[in-house]
Amino acid sequence: MGEELFNAKGLVILEKGYLDVYKYDKWTGSYLPDFKVGQKINPNEVIMKTGTTTAPKFISESELIGLMDKHGIGTDATIHEHIKTIIDRNYTIRMGNLFKPTLIGTSLIKAYENLNIPIYMPYIRSQMEKDMKEVSEGKRNKVNYIN
Numbered sequence: 418m419g420e421e422l423f424n425a426k427g428l429v430i431l432e433k434g435y436l437d438v439y440k441y442d443k444w445t446g447s448y449l450p451d452f453k454v455g456q457k458i459n460p461n462e463v464i465m466k467t468g469t470t471t472a473p474k475f476i477s478e479s480e481l482i483g484l485m486d487k488h489g490i491g492t493d494a495t496i497h498e499h500i501k502t503i504i505d506r507n508y509t510i511r512m513g514n515l516f517k518p519t520l521i522g523t524s525l526i527k528a529y530e531n532l533n534i535p536i537y538m539p540y541i542r543s544q545m546e547k548d549m550k551e552v553s554e555g556k557r558n559k560v561n562y563i564n
Contacts, residue, residue, distance in 0.1 A: 418463065425449055475515040488539035489546060 427447035436442060452458070476484075481500065485491050491499045503509050508522030529537045551557035 418460070425452075475512065475517050477514050478516070479514075481516060484539070489543040490539060491546070 427449035428444060429449050429451055430444060433444075436444065478500070482496055485496055485499065490496075503516075503522070504511060506521075507519050508525065509516045509518050511517075526537050529535070535541060548557060
């Protein structure tokens with residue numbers, strides 16, 4: 418609109434699949450018309466709203482374990498040790514079943530971000546664990562790691 422560009426996010430449902438027969442489950446989220454890439458639209462109205470941002474909710478233990486599993490961090494035997502370590506190092510505190518980052522935890526992440534060192538990113542830990550597994554299996558050693 419004018420010189421301003423806007424983005425839209427939402428669902429475009431092509432087929433309902435099982436939802437056609439299973440009425441107890443529903444799609445959730447914002448629905449979008451089936452726009453084409455580059456298509457121009459003329460909105461009926463433009464409304465400016467004021468509001469404030471909110472902090473993301475704290476992550477639960479099951480969500481953390483799910484994300485660790487998704488990114489290949491830890492095993493069933495070591496995941497709880499990883500969690501214990503971040504608590505012991507005071508990077509987070511447990512509030513019931515939720516984890517709240519501490520000042521030292523968030524400061525460490527911000528320092529890595531400012532230094533452009535992505536060591537806090539999950540893919541770094543995931544790759545390190547893959548490399549360690551290859552060492553334990555005899556597939557990787559100091560010589561072939563450097564090459």
